[in-house]
Amino acid sequence: EPEVTQTPSHQVTQMGQEVILRCVPISNHLYFYWYRQILGQKVEFLVSFYNNEISEKSEIFDDQFSVERPDGSNFTLKIRSTKLEDSAMYFCASIYGLAPGEETQYFGPGTRLLVL
Amino acid sequence: QQQVKQSPQSLIVQKGGISIINCAYENTAFDYFPWYQQFPGKGPALLIAIRPDVSEKKEGRFTISFNKSAKQFSLHIMDSQPGDSATYFCAAPYSSNTGKLIFGQGTTLQVKP
Numbered sequence: 001e002p003e004v005t006q007t008p009s010h011q012v013t014q015m016g017q018e019v020i021l022r023c024v025p026i027s028n029h030l031y032f033y034w035y036r037q038i039l040g041q042k043v044e045f046l047v048s049f050y051n052n053e054i055s056e057k058s059e060i061f062d063d064q065f066s067v068e069r070p071d072g073s074n075f076t077l078k079i080r081s082t083k084l085e086d087s088a089m090y091f092c093a094s095i096y097g098l099a100p101g102e103e104t105q106y107f108g109p110g111t112r113l114l115v116l
Numbered sequence: 117q118q119q120v121k122q123s124p125q126s127l128i129v130q131k132g133g134i135s136i137i138n139c140a141y142e143n144t145a146f147d148y149f150p151w152y153q154q155f156p157g158k159g160p161a162l163l164i165a166i167r168p169d170v171s172e173k174k175e176g177r178f179t180i181s182f183n184k185s186a187k188q189f190s191l192h193i194m195d196s197q198p199g200d201s202a203t204y205f206c207a208a209p210y211s212s213n214t215g216k217l218i219f220g221q222g223t224t225l226q227v228k229p
Contacts (some may be wrong), residue, residue, distance in 0.1 A: 004159075031215055042221045043152075043160060043205060048214035056214040091159050098215050100167055103148050105217060107159040 002026040004108035006092050013082055013115045020068040021111045023092030032075045033105065034067065036060070042092065049075065082115045089106040089113075118142060118210040122220025129227050134191040137223045139206035142187070146212055150220075151180065151191045152205045160205060164191070196227045 005024045013019050025032050034046040047057045049067055057065075066078045075094075079086055092108040121140045129135045141149075147168045152160035166180040166189065168172045173180045179192040193200055203224050207217040 008145055033216065035217075043207075043217075043219040045123045045218065048211075048216050050214065056211055056216055085151045095215055098146075098212065100148070103146075103209070104162055104165065105212065105215070107152075107161065110157075112157075 002091070002106075004092055004106050005092055006090075006108035006111050008111060009109065010029045010112045010114070012116065015084055015100060015115055016081050019046075019079050019082055019113060021090050021092075021113070022078075023075045023108055024073050025075055025092065025094030026096075026106055027073070029094035029096050029106075031055075031095045031097070032067075032069070033076045033095075035093065036088045037110075038088045046077075048092075079113075082113075084115050085113045087113055118218050119213060120206060120208050120218050120220040121205050122223060124219065124223060126224045127226070129196045129225065131196065131227055131229050133196050133227075135196045135200070136177045136225070137206070137225075138188065139185075139208075139220050140143055140188045143206040144208045145210055147184075148209055149180070149182065149189050150207050150217070151178075152207060154203045154205065154222075156214055163204070169184060194223075196225075198227045198229050201227050203223055 002011045007022045032049040037043045047061045048055045064080045087108045091110045093105045150165035151163045154160045157174040164178045173198040177194045182189045203222045
């Protein structure tokens, strides 16, 4: 069964450093998302991406964040200057489309980011 | 307002019992309501979802009940098993253009043997 993959599984970084989280969505999917989950809390929407551009972003997704689909398979989340409060689990998700029957979001296993 | 309220926050059930988790939503972009199951250190995995052309959907031991007028939906786990011990999230779509999901706060279910 196709699945969303993410690398790395864990990332430890120093405050102020840049990190890039990588995702490979399911191959024929067209909509891509990043969510984050602070330990013990709910899953929060960060950004959606379609047709090579951001289609929606949350208030969490400030200028320190950026997303990119550099080739036909990878989808990346960059945090330019990490803060302590960026420590969380980051999930990538993808869907084929928005029509009924297509809208199930498939989540990757996540990257646990720890900012020291 | 984009909000999904989920209760209870935690639930302890004996093996073989029924687990019930409830969610209430605001005005969603379209009618599609999934439940996700999450084990520690893993990503959320779709458990069951309903599109409210029906008021109930059953898959094995898992049932979603939907009340459109009350803007509520619930997950019932029949014959709960220790392997069902996980965190359960309901979600609702709040954008017809992007499909973004807003999640509930989560319910940590513990099924005792």
